[in-house]
Amino acid sequence: MGELRKDYILDRWVIMASERAKRPHQFKQHNEERDFTDKCFFCPGREDQTTPTRYTVDNDDGSWRIRVMENKFPAVKPEGKHAIETHNSFYTFSDAFGEHEIIVETDHHEKQLWDVEVEHFKEVLQTYNKRIRALQHKEGIKYVQVFKNHGKDAGTSVKHSHSQVIAYNKVPEVVQQECNAVKAYSSSHEGNCPYCKIIENEKSGERKCFENENFIAFTPYASRFPFEIWIFPKQHRIYFPEDNLLDDLAGIMHQTLKKLKEINASFNYVLHYSPSDEDNLHFHIEVLPRIAKWAGFEFNGTVINIMPPENSAKFYRGEK
């Protein structure tokens, strides 16, 4: 059984994932991408070699084109104690409690998410929403974190295109910091959402990349990564957007990833939304290309980025 642990005195949390420590070729080989087409566990026909199916989107012939299952090497498990305790002042912990799922995004081994049709991308997004709804009210769960790792520089160990879901007993630190900052801003600005104001500012500025009826994509002012890009619904939404908005969200995500395909960038993306009705966090997706490595300086806080977001935005807009 793994543990969730907090730093002695900082608000910094780590899941000690003992299950994952059992992975073969750990450490030095850990980051190598595995691409064994003839024995990929995420391909159709090998379902009996994985954990059981939890959800699928199916083709007319009954075969699946999107499939959800438990991660075979879960960081968290629905076992043990989810209540967080502190012993002897400095040792704050719980069991590594929760659910860790894999969303296989396509039945095609060779297709990456930037290769699929917009309509299929929409189904992937709908699957995110389904999994959030399926997990968020389970006992002990405080947040359902949906994210994707693409490419070996982004921490992927399996090439077959997939997203991950980690539902656990804590609100992720960055999401909590955002909620706190939103609350602080709102209280001094007549209850307004800061992100609504930021969107208004960036909409007409040099960092705007894409826009459609319901969504906007821009490179953030203090981008931590070259080509970092954030995608927001233009109208205030605190949860995953309703189904009638997903054509536009799929469209703008598709536009974004098509550009990243041009430079074959490894990337992560991470969903941000309100942990509860009381929080007022504007839903958004942060796409984090992993072209530059963080070094010692970055791990003490301030990040060095060699690509100003104004230049990244030109790249997304197709300008020289």
Next chain:
Amino acid sequence: MGELRKDYILDRWVIMASERAKRPHQFKQHNEERDFTDKCFFCPGREDQTTPTRYTVDNDDGSWRIRVMENKFPAVKPEGKHAIETHNSFYTFSDAFGEHEIIVETDHHEKQLWDVEVEHFKEVLQTYNKRIRALQHKEGIKYVQVFKNHGKDAGTSVKHSHSQVIAYNKVPEVVQQECNAVKAYSSSHEGNCPYCKIIENEKSGERKCFENENFIAFTPYASRFPFEIWIFPKQHRIYFPEDNLLDDLAGIMHQTLKKLKEINASFNYVLHYSPSDEDNLHFHIEVLPRIAKWAGFEFNGTVINIMPPENSAKFYRGEK
């Protein structure tokens, strides 16, 4: 001229390093380690192809064995405005102000820091102290960050063994968080230092790795990285330790890096100390091996670590 920028609403800072953007082969090739023995700019005899020497430790024959110079591609420069301003609520910035130095740790191209003698390691530490003292009182400087990146997974672009110094107009976020947490703890614990108490706890526990008269090394309870290890003076010190303690600091650092050499680990290390007399931050060095990659989940806060610190400590102690 680059800029220091703060996130719209979070306490998260980025240096937009326009000078560094001019580096050849940027982005995709950016992380490749360069090891051109026959044209290494850090080797003796090529001083005329680098920025001017700022400090050296010399051999009897007048040649240097440690050399400090300005980084040719500095993230910050001693030009422009160091005062931080906020415009239009969300845009907080200054010029990317400060000094960015390289410490070439040895005149031997092939020697890494884990290869040098303890006595030489002590001279490297003394050089750190000299550079902190030389830069910390310059106008606009709030903190002198000393760090080392070793190996390509740790963000090094030059193989010749070196450390870096970035003196800039801000206290690094993590150092500031530590100062805040120390202050909060002290105020409810009769002015005591939490790290003194943590050292007392870890001294006799399963996470202790090395100890000598003046220093202790242990793997932290909530380690974010496999083999993460922290080194503290056992007596409370808020600044870089005095010269008579550096034999012991060099000794314990040497022991630590020798173990990392066994697994050929890329690593960063970062010095933490008090930004001012008012802060009471216990000096320490955090060594962060870079064996596992952070992925999407980690960038929202909680880190997954597949190596419990209790196991890492066994590795350092040489137990099976």
